[in-house]
Amino acid sequence: MGVDVILVASILAALGAVAVLLAIYVAATVRDPMAKRVKALAERREQLKAGITASTAKKRAKLVRKNETTDLMRKFLGSLKVLQDDQIKAAQQNLAQAGIRSKDAAIAVIFGRLVAPITLGAFAAFMIYGIDYFPDWSPIKQSGAVMAALILGYKGPDLWVNNRKNKRTDAIRKGLPDALDLLVICAEAGLTVDAGFHRVARELGKAYPELGEEFALTAIELGFLTERRQAFENLTYRVNLEAIKGVTTTMIQTEKYGTPLASALRVLSAEFRNERMMRAEEKAARLPAIMTVPLILFILPVLFIVILGPAACSIKDALVK
Secondary structure, three states: OOOOHHHHHHHHHHHHHHHHHHHHHHHHOOOOOOHHHHHHHHHHHHHHHHOOOOOOHHHHHHHHHHHHHHHHHHHHHHHOOOOOHHHHHHHHHHHHHOOOOOOHHHHHHHHHHHHHHHHHHHHHHHHHHHOOOOOOOOHHHHHHHHHHHHHHHHHHHHHHHHHHHHHHHHHHHHHHHHHHHHHHHHHHOOOOHHHHHHHHHHHOOOOOHHHHHHHHHHHHHHHHOOOHHHHHHHHHHHOOOHHHHHHHHHHHHHHHHOOOHHHHHHHHHHHHHHHHHHHHHHHHHHHHHHHHHHHHHHHHHHHHHHHHHHHHHHHHHHHHO
């Protein structure tokens, strides 16, 4: 077929060697998934304790460099009069719900909305109209490709943030009933709310790292903020989940009126478990309708071939004879 077998074998051997080296590197550099989260929580504790933005001079210098870049973006956006306080607050909340707590990231997202459409649109126009990379495309198709690049550039940062936020919210929703059960046990054992949150964060850190991180951060804020109510409101701000709002409301009422915490949390835990079971039953009820299309396209044709194929061959042989 005109193919150099030795060359192809050499390329495949080289790819196999690279894959083996990569696997060895990944196995040798396994890191604790909680190390980064613990480091972030420690930095937050230092911020609340000392009122500074970084615990070491090196981190402060790094933060200054980030602020300089953010200031340049802010000045550029301000000169175009496209930067609004409501827009910044909404972007900061979306980023916080996605697990990104840096306030500078909001400016970067807004800057990306402005720059990405221009960059991608210019690149698409250059590829299509400048060097005529797709000569077979019709004018309508070329214009549609440029418009798609512009829309993708504008919506790209928001899609990325929303995707991370939805994944994080789903992960927190799955672990919330278990966390409430542990909080009930901690409350009945006589632990305070701060100690209970710390204990739950430590126990659920590996199974549900997102929820463990949020509980640990709430426990830190409960110990350092002047108003404990603000710590619970911050938890609601960081998690886009109605169940979390119910938990924080219960916590605030317990702190204010002294109502029994264990009984209230037990009721909430039962409700969230029932809700989780209902979502599972809903997905199971949708499964037959979802499986209809794959069944028709992939399973039934193969089944007909297996069943009717031998009969068709026998009929053909009989007719030939």
